[in-house]
Amino acid sequence: xxxxxxxxxxxxxxxxxxxxxxxxxxxxxxxxxxxxxxxxxxxxxxxxxxxxxxxxxxxxxxxxxxxxxxxxxxxxxxxxxxxxxxxxxxxxxxxxxxxxxxxxxxxxxxxxxxxxxxxxxxxxxxxxxxxxxxxxxxxxxxxxxxxxxxxxxxxxxxxxxxxxxxxxxxxxxxxxxxxxxxxxxxxxxxxxxxxxxxxxxxxxxxxxxxxxxxxxxxxxxxxxxxxxxxxxxxxxxxxxxxxxxxxxxxxxxxxxxxxxxxxxxxxxxxxxxxxxxxxxxxxxxxxxxxxxxxxxxxxxxxx
Numbered sequence: 348x349x350x351x352x353x354x355x356x357x358x359x360x361x362x363x364x365x366x367x368x369x370x371x372x373x374x375x376x377x378x379x380x381x382x383x384x385x386x387x388x389x390x391x392x393x394x395x396x397x398x399x400x401x402x403x404x405x406x407x408x409x410x411x412x413x414x415x416x417x418x419x420x421x422x423x424x425x426x427x428x429x430x431x432x433x434x435x436x437x438x439x440x441x442x443x444x445x446x447x448x449x450x451x452x453x454x455x456x457x458x459x460x461x462x463x464x465x466x467x468x469x470x471x472x473x474x475x476x477x478x479x480x481x482x483x484x485x486x487x488x489x490x491x492x493x494x495x496x497x498x499x500x501x502x503x504x505x506x507x508x509x510x511x512x513x514x515x516x517x518x519x520x521x522x523x524x525x526x527x528x529x530x531x532x533x534x535x536x537x538x539x540x541x542x543x544x545x546x547x548x549x550x551x552x553x554x555x556x557x558x559x560x561x562x563x564x565x566x567x568x569x570x571x572x573x574x575x576x577x578x579x580x581x582x583x584x585x586x587x588x589x590x591x592x593x594x595x596x597x598x599x600x601x602x603x604x605x606x607x608x609x610x611x612x613x614x615x616x617x618x619x620x621x622x623x624x625x626x627x628x629x630x631x632x633x634x635x636x637x638x639x640x641x642x643x644x645x646x647x648x649x650x
Contacts, residue, residue, distance in 0.1 A: 350632040352480045352585070356524045359581055364603075369585075370594035371610040376628045381609065387417035388427040389507040392550065393489065396439050396505060397464045400450055400490055405440060412436055426509055427552050435507075435550050435557040444548060444561040448492035448501055453535055455641040463491035468531045469640035473647040474579075478586045480632060484578065485640065488528050491535065499544060500536070501563075502528040506549045511558070519547045519562045526574035529566060534644050542567045579648060592619065 352373065362369040371377065395412035399405065416429050451463040466488040474482060490503040504525055512518050525545040532543050547562045588594045601608050608614075616622040619630050 349478075350480045351634075352482050352632055353635040353638075354482065354484045354578070354582070355486050359578070362581060362585070365597040365600045365608075366584075366588060366594040367596040367614060368600075368608060368610055370588075371613065374630050374632060375613075375622065375626050376633060377609065377626065382417070382420060384417065384420045384425045384427050385509075387420055388432055388552065391415035391417065392432055392436060392439075392507050392552070393465075393505050395436050397490060399436075399440055400445070401462045401464050408436060408440070409433070426554070428554065431552050431554040431557070434554050435552045435559075438557040438559050439548070439550050442559045444546075444559065445492055445501075445503070447496075448494055451491040451493045451500065451535065453491070453641055456643065461641065463488070463535070465489065466491060466531065467638060467640045468534075469643045470527060470530060471643055471645050472578075472582070473645065473649050474582065475649045476583065476586070478582070479589055482582055484527060485635065485638060486527065488531060491528075491532065500532050500540075501544045501546050502532065503546050503548055506547055507552055508549065509552050511551055515547075515549065515560070515562055520564055522547075523574050523577065526566060526571050529568070529571040530644055530646070534642060540568070575646070575648070 358369065358372065361372060391412055394415045395408045398411040399408035402408075412432060413429075416432060418429075421428065453461050453463045453466055455461060468486060468488065470484040472482045472484065488502055489505045492501040492503060493499070494501065502525055528545070529540065529543050533540050542565050545564050545566055549560050549562065551558045596614060601611055601614075613622060613625050616625045623630050
């Protein structure tokens with residue numbers, strides 16, 4: 348049985364940024380989880396707003412935020428204070444951008460019904476070429492909503508930031524992050540969909556002036572097919588680098604947002620044997636621990 352390579356939107360972004368870092372992430376073990384105020388505050392607000400979408404209970408959402416907030420990282424002059432996060436959550440609830448929708452439900456692989464919040468999914472790919480591993484694309488969907496009147500579905504992606512992007516249209520319109528979600532929605536409704544809607548719910552974290560905006564784009568079957576073709580190109584690229592025994596190092600990305608890559612001290616190793624010796628671990632595909640998909644979707648690309 349072949350090992351399985353698990354890809355995601357973030358891992359593809361890593362591959363695009365620096366293939367060598369992608370190799371480190373997938374084939375070598377380094378017990379260093381990177382936590383930042385940006386990611387952990389965003390996660391806390393996600394959980395709190397998702398609680399509100401699921402239960403409609405403001406107090407339950409407030410409690411979720413209180414428990415999830417990263418107090419251990421809250422030092423210095425970061426503007427993502429607990430108070431700022433509460434003000435932002437209040438704005439997200441008060442704006443009521445999703446008032447025309449209700450939360451959808453999902454039936455898991457074992458027959459259980461669950462609200463469509465933080466939906467974990469796995470797409471297994473049958474490739475049209477030989478590869479030394481099987482490939483899955485995995486992810487989580489923040490929320491799947493169903494229109495109260497029309498037979499339309501809306502997938503919601505929650506974004507948090509501390510500053511308004513220069514051009515939100517340019518940031519979100521052609522983003523492919525939510526395109527595979529179309530396959531998930533089709534699986535949930537058990538029918539072929541001509542299109543579906545994607546909403547980016549952007550919350551600017553601020554104590555004095557939190558803002559919440561919604562950007563909605565319609566995606567078609569051709570959009571999803573284009574995403575699949577693009578994913579296939581990246582998988583083929585991974586297979587080629589694996590066969591050549593070289594994942595290209597992008598020296599221009601050794602520092603990002605004034606932080607040095609956590610693999611920087613290992614990157615001087617120019618062979619797999621040298622890398623194994625330097626990192627003191629065997630090179631192998633790592634299993635995806637702690638990820639349990641609600642269901643698995645099989646996509647045959649070989650035919």
